[in-house]
Amino acid sequence: MFATLLAMALGVTSDEDLVRRFGSGDRSAFNELVRRYQSRVYSLCFRWLRDPAKAEEVAQDVFIALYKNLAEFRGESKLSTWIFRVATNHCKNRLVYGNRRREDRHESIDAPVGGDEDGPVKQYAVDAPGPDASINRAEASKLLQAALDALDEDQREIVLLRDVDDLSYEEIAELLQLPKGTVKSRLHRARAELARRLSRRVGLEDVV
Numbered sequence: 027m028f029a030t031l032l033a034m035a036l037g038v039t040s041d042e043d044l045v046r047r048f049g050s051g052d053r054s055a056f057n058e059l060v061r062r063y064q065s066r067v068y069s070l071c072f073r074w075l076r077d078p079a080k081a082e083e084v085a086q087d088v089f090i091a092l093y094k095n096l097a098e099f100r101g102e103s104k105l106s107t108w109i110f111r112v113a114t115n116h117c118k119n120r121l122v123y124g125n126r127r128r129e130d131r132h133e134s135i136d137a138p139v140g141g142d143e144d145g146p147v148k149q150y151a152v153d154a155p156g157p158d159a160s161i162n163r164a165e166a167s168k169l170l171q172a173a174l175d176a177l178d179e180d181q182r183e184i185v186l187l188r189d190v191d192d193l194s195y196e197e198i199a200e201l202l203q204l205p206k207g208t209v210k211s212r213l214h215r216a217r218a219e220l221a222r223r224l225s226r227r228v229g230l231e232d233v234v
Contacts, residue, residue: 041062041104041105045105048096048097059092059096059105060089064089066191067088068081068082070113071084071085071113071116071117073190073191074114074117074120075117084116085113088113091112091116092112103200107197110201114187114201118179169224173220173224174220177219181215181216181219182216183202184216185213185216185217188213
């Protein structure tokens with residue numbers, strides 16, 4: 027309610043008003059929603075899929091789904107939460123589809139990464155040679171992503187939502203339909219598991 031009143035005071039059309047306008051036949055309202063959320067939806071898709079082309083494709087699918095179903099939105103949750111839930115589900119479905127087609131298959135975190143074109147290394151292209159610091163950051167990014175990939179789906183999802191997409195505990199709780207306390211405990215366990223897997227990959231040779 028406060029956000030709606032603030033939006034009115036500032037002369038900004040609220041999400042709720044845009045939904046009502048869309049339901050009344052004003053299709054331009056949907057264009058405004060796309061402008062508001064397209065960057066965040068694409069960012070969420072990219073964090074899940076790590077491929078710009080696939081992220082853009084899935085983001086487009088998300089907005090197509092939203093267009094078809096927006097008139098059915100009843101406001102039980104915030105519109106942003108609903109949009110992120112749709113986007114997350116589309117990303118999960120795309121990953122399942124990719125795995126079934128043997129696309130983007132990842133080996134276990136404990137498996138060798140060198141020389142296997144289907145291994146984690148193929149997911150990250152290193153730019154032209156640069157300073158050692160840039161190379162070290164790229165290597166650290168590879169290790170982190172490999173560790174994230176090794177988490178189970180629930181753990182990876184909650185780490186991405188909190189630590190990458192920067193959603194609040196309240197937003198995550200609403201998105202996942204979980205109590206706030208459960209979100210915190212799951213995030214704690216997921217972070218601990220991520221740290222454990224990273225510690226198994228990072229040896230003395232990586233830091234000296």
